[in-house]
Amino acid sequence: MSEEITVSQENGVLIMTIDRPEAKNAMNKAAAEAIAAALDKLDSDDDLRVGILTGAGGTFCSGMDLKGFLRGESPIIEGRGFGGLVQAPPKKPLIAAVEGYALAGGLELMIACDLVVANEDAQFGIPEVKRGLVAAAGGVMMLPDQIPERIAMELALSGEFIGAARAYELGLINRVVSGSALDGAKEMAAKIAANGPLAVCVSKQIVKESRGWSMEERYEKQAQLIGPVFVSEDAREGAAAFAEKRKPNWKGK
Known part of the structure; x- marks a missing residue:
């Protein structure tokens, strides 16, 4: 597995951690390939029931690695989309455990997951327009399916962020926790893994x-x-x- 992603499993739960804290877990090609491989393992291993996607160092994912983008590198996997996830989610449930920022491609990774547990200080947004770009990895298409269209429009056009309390109010996330989002996601995963x-x-x-x-x-x-x-x-x-x-x-x- 790539050093950009750490993968572990416990009690039928596969935990994938984006491990690029020095870059706010910005998504690059190697990390995307590693996530795609981990999701294949999740779906193919009968001992695994649920997946959790999270980030190291207090941030979920800040989006595409712009330095890599300038080098001509793409974190998009053919047939799988951004981060190896957004166009081909796993058949098994996938929970996002969000600390810090889930921005741009990071938000798009999050909304490709089935469930979201976030720390109370987490921030969410698709600020691509501030860089002359478009949230093309599902943000402008999928966000209106998950929250009211006018709110999705505001986020897409302004590029501004919302906090965890507002995201919960809008139904964008499932749970807000005061402690570790990963611990909260593990608790949720355990309830799912106990079922048929x-x-x-x-x-x-x-x-x-x-x-x-x-x-x-x-x-x-x-x-x-x-x-x-x-x-x-x-x-x-x-x-x-x-x-x-x-x-x-x-x-x-």
């Missing part, structure tokens, strides 16, 4: 995809996805564990 892995992944898929389904086709499309879950070994195990008052032993099949 097939059901979790299909639930995520339906939440993500169903917004594009017409009213007429919603239940039919959902049935196609949940059918295999309801006849799985895990479904029987979940029912048996409930009846026997014990924790389920999930097999992911």
